[in-house]
Every structure is written in structure tokens, then in C-alpha cells.
Amino acid sequence: MKELKKIKFTHTASQKHWVGDGFHVYGLLRPLEEMNKFISPFVMLDYASPKEFSTTNQRRGVGEHPHRGMETVTFAYQGEVEHRDSSGGGGVIKPGDIQWMTAGKGVVHDEFHSVAFSKKGGIFEMVQLWINLPKKNKMAEPKYQEIKNKNIPTIALGSGTKLRVIAGDFNGYKGPSNSFTTINLYDIISKINNNISINFKNDTNTVILIMAGELKIENKIFKDKSILIFEREGTEINFKVSEKFKGLILNGEPIDEPIVSHGPFVMNTKEEIDEAFSDYQNGKMGRL
């Protein structure tokens, strides 16, 4: 039997902050204790809404820093992101591409606008999502996946609406990403007003990010830079999108384990966080 998932929390961002000097973001998901239950396995989401950067010979971004116990997934929408990590992963992702970095037991990486984008300048837009790893996979070997737009199944939902399956499954279409958690990641771009219905497994967490346009659900209208977090119960979400809509849908089976997140590390205990800091300082996560 189908049952609608109801909205649990909503939040509309008002203030941006800088991550390094390249990413001017709205911080929309954080692993606060009361939220984790409804967003796990997702930990954090930053949205760098469209912003114009002038031409420069110096790349803007974030220099060398570590991660452990989680995965960072970067979605390039406009502009180009370049990444390098201590496990040998790296590359440039272009609009529509996705960069999936599994930190596992630890990597050191940097994240910059690409050299070509920096020289040319222009509009930059991206999302960075952090996905938690289950306790049993936190110390997995680091891994890097570069997911090209052309390899992402794109499904037409009517004539002017497209849904991309980045990870997981949508009506039998499988996303190209490998993940440690059972998740579905979709993005939706619509040129027209459209009614959309998506099915999910019961007892899973679901988050919708609105990047552009408006979304109507439960007789309320939500604008861009809003995030909707749903109840775990229920198997279906119905909503209406406006013209020029762009959104990201996250769904996943929650990891029901304690979470202690500090800076770039996402672990299960405070002791493991302390250990991560000391391992990083002692060079055990490698060097660039």
C-alpha cells in the first residue's frame, strides 16, 4: 500500500559563508543530533549557488586538508572543480559531472576551481554532499570515482522535465556510482510546471534541495535554497515543480549508529576523532 511521506523539517538558507576562497555556500545540512535521525546516512550539504568569478591566474578553492570515515560527493553544475588526493585520485569535473571521493581510513586532498575555469572566469555553481560510512566501512581503503554526465541515465518525466539517476535506482534505471550505503541520488531539471511522483522504500530518509525555481507540496510553496526533510515512514512523495526548476533528491537507508562529526572527520566516538587528528598530524593519511 502506498503511503505519503510527510515533511518533518524545512529550512530556507539566508546566509552564505566561504569555504576557502572558491566556494561561497549555503550550509543546508549539518549532523545535529536531532537531525541525524532524519538525514542519515547524509551528513552535510553545502550549496554554492550561481556566482560569478573574475578571471585570475591563481586558482580559488580549498588547500590541503584531511577526511576520514565518510564520502564527499561533489556535483558540478556550472564551472569546473579540480581535485587531487593522497590515494592518487583526482581529476577535473565539468558541468553535469560528479566526483565521488571515499575517504575511508583517511585521505588528504585539495579542491579548487580548475585552471581553465580560473583563467576564463564565469559562473560557478556546485553542491557538496557528505555521506556517512557505516562503522564497519569507516576504515575502508580510500577510493575515487569520476562520474561523467554522459554515463548518468537521464529519464524524461514528461516533455520538459528530466531526472538523472546519479546513484541507486529509479524505476529500474541504475545510477553509475558505487556507494557503501544503500542510497538513491537524483537530480531534476524542469523547464515546465510539472507534477512529479517518486516512490521510496518505507523507513528511509529523504531530503529535497531546491536549487532554482519553486516546489509545491502539502499545499505550501518552497523557494530556492530551501531544504525539505521528510519522515522516515511512507513510500511516496508527490510534488509540483515550477518552470526553471532545479533540485536534488537524496534518499537512503539510515545508519543507526552514534555519530561524532568534527571538522573533516565523521566517526562514531570522540576517541576516534582524537585518533583521526593525531593520525593526520603524524602523516598516516598520506600527503599530496
Ligand code: MN
Ligand atoms: Mn574536502
